[in-house]
Amino acid sequence: MNMLEIVGLAIIASILVLLLKDQQPTIAFLLVIVTVIYLLSIFMSYIKEIILLIQYLGEKAGVNDSYLTVIIKVIGIAYIAEIGATIVRDAGLESIAAKVEILGKILILLLAIPIFKTLIETIINFFSI
């Protein structure tokens, strides 16, 4: 995707939103959401390539596959929480956006629990020899 196309899309969307904002604020807000979704789906096709690269590197380095899966899931959760929080913040609901972000952080922590447990077990084994 050409960078100029992305910038053009963003500028056109902002002009249309400005046009609609006075008469129909709700439809203008939906227009903002659609623009965000389009830009993100452009992102996604690139991120797919990057994740394939990470998996390839992990395979070459002999890293355990479950750890890589957890890392990629953490990136995904952070991404989704960010999308939700920014859209809600655009609607002017700061408190709900903050809760969405906090929930995202907690879910990431939950995903990290098994890895943390294996780390602790490794350390304990190391000292008990």
Add this chain to the structure above:
Amino acid sequence: MFIDTSILFQIAGIGIIVAMLHTILKQMGKEEYAQFATLIGFIIVLVFVVNSIAELFQQIKSVFLFRG
């Protein structure tokens, strides 16, 4: 990859038409019909938006290994 930007113009067009209808109906003194026109326009746009949100979430699921 080519993205379809026509949905942006479609939504903006629906918004402008609904705003016009709202103004005309209000001038005619039909306040409640004006409200209904706004509501129906909003619902039509909402269908577009929900479809594209579902598409994006499906894409995120497939990219980030959330099986489902």
